[in-house]
Amino acid sequence: MFKLNLKIALRNLFKNKGYAAINIGGLAIGLTAFVLLLLFVNHEANYDKWSPELKNVYQVREYHDFFTPDNKQYWQQINESRIAGVLKEKVPQFKYVTKASRGWGDGYSIKIDRNAPVIVKDIVDADSLFFKVFPYQFINGDGSTAMNEPNTIVLKQSVAIQLFGTDKVVGKQLKLVRWRSDEGNLMTITGVVKNPSASESLAFTAVIHTGEREKDPDQISSSNYTGIYAKTEKQIDTNVLNKTLLNVYTDYKKALLKARGETFNDFYKAKSRKPGLKVLPLSEVYSNPSFSENWLDKIKPIIALSIFLLIISVINFVNLATAQSVQRAKEVGVKKVLGAYKKQLVLQFLIESAIQTLSALFITIILVELLLPSFSSHFDVQLSFWHSNHLLPIIAQLFGLFVFITLLAGFYPAIILAKYNPVKVLKGNYESSFKGMALRNGLVVLQFIIAVTFIIGIGVMYKQNSYMANKDLGFDRDKLINISTNYDTDDPFVESVKRIAGVKYVATTTQVMGNTFNTPRELTFNNQKFDINAVTVTMDALPALGVKVISGRIFAKEYAQDTINSVVINQAAANLLGKNLVGKTFTSGSNKDVFQIVGVIKNYNNESFEKAVLPTIYKVTHLGGSSNTNNLLVRFDNDHYQSAIKTIEAEWKKVYPDFPMMYTSVEDSFQKELKPSLRLMQIVVLFSVISVILSLLGLFALSTFMAKRRTKEIAIRKILGASNLELINMLNRSFLILVIIANLISWPIAFILTRKWLEGFAYRIEMPFWPFAIATLTSVIIAILTVSLQARKAAVNNPVDALKYE
Amino acid sequence: MIELKNIEKYYANKGVKSYILRHVTTSIKQGEFISIMGPSGAGKSTLLNILGMLEEPTYGEYHFMGEDVTAMNERKRIELYRNHIGFVFQAYHLIDEMTVAENIEAPLLYKKIPGAERKSRIADVLDRFNMVAKKDLFPNQLSGGQQQLVGIARALVAQPSIILADEPTGNLQSAQAEQIMDLFKKLNEEEGITILQVTHSEKNAQYGNRILTIEDGVIKEDVSVNN
């Protein structure tokens, strides 16, 4: 029976090759997007799952407000270093506690023998217990002793090969230079570990043991921050443990604050802060970043898009299957009379959709393999399919998807078919048993709602993106580069750069696109308190950026006062403080330092357009404290500055031979800020095009069926004197109404969705009208063309043929 | 074998009942060959469909081999199709996607007959109907008469106790029709299969041993034929 049904299914597929191709191909496209997403989700969900032992590894998180974007408390991955010692002593469940943190900045320089130094990113500085907690597999060296001595380093296999060309490097030495003027340490390689099979939240190229992580600051008033990881004997109930941790932490904080001459109450209650310490299973670390959205929230729009695409292709499938069912009516009727149970018939048709789904899945797998490289590079992830180390779960998921799609696409048509009444069918009464008309119309409307919404989405996103790309940023971003380095006063390197031909300004600031560090500060003006953002700059920073002065002046050498207490404010700050501000003063800080406003500048964007420019004061003076964030701006006076950069690099090499110079152009930083929304738009464009094509294919196939079904009617009407055009119009009408209904529904949906997207930008366009008009026009025109193509064929046929055939 | 008592069938349209069958009472014995005659629209097909349990009477009693059909559940009814009833249609109603052999095999599959027996039974009927050479053809590659032969072969292969045939020769030329009628007669006489056919042809009706005439839903005449 199964064999015979299989044969019938294949014969039917062959008989209706065109529809089968549309069905299977459409489904394959919808599935491809979904499977790519599935691979991505698998990749993201598999962080820190490369060893079963990691189930017993936990990350410690302290609830504090040090180094947060807005001075509020967060569950942070960096903890005060003394906590590690306290945990070792007070929490017996922890077998090992290790302190490990990635270094600050853009990487460390590694120099091997006389070779040129290379920057290596993601070097973790850890104490001697690191490999007791993290079960990395040592290819060379001994994990139990590798980190015993200071100045030792353990390399990942891939990095060892990259640096030395081999992983047999234990015993060799290399020089580690952590910032440009660092003397450097000679480190001995004590081990090489295998690259694990899944991603790591604490990804590293190398682990160094400097000995610094072993110690806490001597002075009780200073603190050091580090990541802390603990390993337990067996898996534990974190809820219970976290209660213990909070008690331990509270006791510790009380003692510490007392030693510092503060009280627990003053520190927490008075400032409405809360003490907090907890552990997170390592497997949850990646999905719970301290400050930003987690990956799942970030890809939500894409998840929605691919689900919509899948829906569209499943709809095609259902529509075509039910439309085709007329052809199968007789088979159903006869089989019922021969004694088939309804269940058997449902199963038969489900098997037929299973065959089609399986073929679609097969094509999907090929498409995924083909698309994976470009998909991976587009999303900056390393995805793999056949070579994935969790191939088994992925195959299980694909099987689940297969069953789900088969049921989703096949169940309704199967039921419709199996329900045919044999008497009606065998009387030749197919027309009246042509079921599912309303549903099919509903599904066509749904498809077009999705497609039209996509098209409108493209229009709105295109407008917003071109607005952002062309927006006046309030500063001049070309001929400007940012060298990643600290700035010292009277820095000899900076002085030499200033003398290079073509260099106009050399300056530093904590606020530049690509690397912005905001320090919140409270000031008192006219007896009123304001929260404001403070930026430390050098004298030339504002001219180097090319900001626009609204009133007063910006800093200049001629004014001695500028190094004492002058500040420049931006328009946002001026709006906050009032009018006629130039010359006015305000106080700030615990010493009530007095600052004088000398000028107001136009707001300039230094972060992505999602964020509004903060009310900001700029100051050169160190009065009230200053900060420094590795930005050295160099503005050139002409477009051919590549040779000037060469000269700067040569200068750098003279002074800092062991640390390579790193820089980016501010234009690149700007493009990087635009990237996320551009990327989203590209995906929406791709998905829209596919969804429109799929919807049209569906409409095309459906209208073919309609035309076929109405051949006799058309023939009779023709004999009665209807013109071809009138007949085409007749066939078009029913579909046109559907497409127009779909447009009416998608307008508000698209409006709400795109407005929500636009609201994510502090700088955005007004809702444009033309994408709506264009989407409607395109959908209507394309639908008419598609249907007419079929209708024409039916209409121009010789009516006599059609009637004879019937 | 079959007992009908006061069978009525009507369709209610806007409160008006239009009767298709009224007061149909008759009995059919094992081994009879009955022809149903009557003008178009008289209700012949409806009666046949009710006998074949494809339609339900609105009122009345129907016993098939001693069992009350009106009280029967769907599953039981399907069991009867499988084991006792074979249908033959005017429009043949072969499944287009199946070959001749496959069409004949279909009812056996539903009866869960094991593969070896299926093969031998199919071979048997093909042989008997002289269709061995055509067994791998599809219905649209056959003439109307050949298609109807396959239709009968399909009804026969499941070894039913009764064959219900609605104008089996309605689409055929007289030579072909004669062949079908001879076949029916042979089956009836040699194998004792009960046959119930609807026909418009006086001549075809003579092949059977009883003629029921229906007009306006009522049995007008019930005569035996002696041949």
Ligand SMILES: Nc1ncnc2c1ncn2[C@@H]1O[C@H](COP(=O)(O)OP(=O)(O)O)[C@@H](O)[C@H]1O
């Ligand atoms: N579903 C239905 N609704 C209303 N009337 C019906 C229906 N099916 C059949 N009829 C009517 O029943 C009558 C008998 O039909 P039928 O049994 O097919 O006649 P025939 O004797 O020609 O085979 C016809 O007049 C037909 O119009």
Ligand SMILES: [Mg+2]
């Ligand atoms: Mg009839």
